[in-house]
Amino acid sequence: MPSDDLFDEIATDLAPRGAHAGAMFGKRALKAHGKAFACLQADLLAFRLGGGTPAHAEALALPGAELFDPSGKHRPFKDWVAIPVAHAHAWPHYAETALDSLAN
Template identity: 80%
Template sequence: MTPDVLFDDIAADLASRGATAGAMFGKRALKARGKAFACLKGDSLAFRLGDGTPVHAEALTLPGAELFDPSGKHRPFKDWVAIPHTHADQWPHFAETALNDLVR
């Protein structure tokens, strides 16, 4: 399944909880309460997981995962982790976790 199709599936699954598809930095994003919690860039989906949290550390253990650098200018967002498509089976878990942080 392509990253775009997986993104659409996650958006549909989380819609009942207030998630909407939108844009962030010109990329497809998932938002809730006006704030982005996931952003698709290329073949990676980045999630706002909170620097220093166990789930942030968990995400960074996945091979190829890295701090999200939307500009590509070596200025990553410390709260965000970009997870490559090779771990797309993990995307729903991280999307749910990121959304939960926004709606608490």
């Protein structure tokens, strides 16, 4: 399934919890409470998991995962992890985790 379709499914699933699709840096993003918590960049979905948290370390350990660098200028966001579509089965879990972290 294409990344855009997976993104749309996650957005629909999280809508009852106040999440909605929007934009961040010209890319598709998921937002809630006025903050972005996920951002789609090509075949990567990045999640704001909080640097130093167990979820951040777990996500970063996935093969191909990396710190999210939306500009491509080697200035990654340390709280965000970009997970490749090869691990799309894990995207809903990390989307929920990132959404949950907004409440804290």
